[in-house]
Amino acid sequence: MLPGKKFFITIGLLGTIVFVSTTAMQQQQQKEEHKYKNLKVLPKNITEHQMHEVMEEWEHSLGVRCNFCHVRNEESHQMDWASDTKPEKEMAREMYRMTANLNKKHFKAGKDSIGMIMETGVNCNMCHHGQAHPEVKMPERPMRPQGQPGQQPGGGQPQPPAGDKQP
Incomplete structure (x- = not known):
């Protein structure tokens, strides 16, 4: 005697439920694999595209290139994105x-949908201009014509304040 129609429908529904739940678990595992590790300033929910x-x-x-801040794992021959080995990453x-x-503080920038501060005024390029280590340069002092404050009459140098030792 063959099982009834209800039996086949029940088996079919159970199979569908198992298939759907297995697919959902696989998708969840894939999403978890894309979660980034060791994020300290970027939002934890940042997408792959945003990162x-x-x-x-x-x-x-x-x-620079990725290896400026990140190290390569020599065993796996893959970049170890989570590693804090290089001091450049903390910088x-x-x-x-x-x-x-x-x-x-100064440009009243808010946060975007994933919690990152929106850049409205200052960014990396403003100082770096494509250089890993931007040149620190002090402004040159303009020459003062004679008779300006800070100079002695006759072109001599100003005297140091009392109490300062001269070399």
């Missing part, structure tokens, strides 16, 4: 915090 945009902006602003975090604070 790529941020890293590309920093890459172009500093004129990049500090610089990001600095620009975010400047933008928030």
Whole structure:
């Protein structure tokens, strides 16, 4: 005797439920694999596309490649994105915090949909101009014509204040 119609429908529904739940679990595992590890200044829910945009902006602003901040795992021959081995990575975090604070305090920048400070005033390129280590240069002092404050009559140098020792 063959099982009834209800039996086949029940088996079919159970099979569908198992298939759908298995597919959903696989999709969840794939999403978890894309979660980034060791994020300290970037939002934990940043998407792959957004992460790529941020890293590309920093890459172009500093004129560097990924290995400037990240190390390669020699065993797996893959980049170890989560590693904090290189001090440049922590410096990049500090610089990001600095620009975010400047933008928030002085330019009233809010946060975007994933919690990143929106850049409205200051960014990496403003100082770096495509250089990993921007040149720190002091402004030159203009020559003062004679008779200007700070100079002695007759072109002599000003005297140091009392109490300062001369070399």
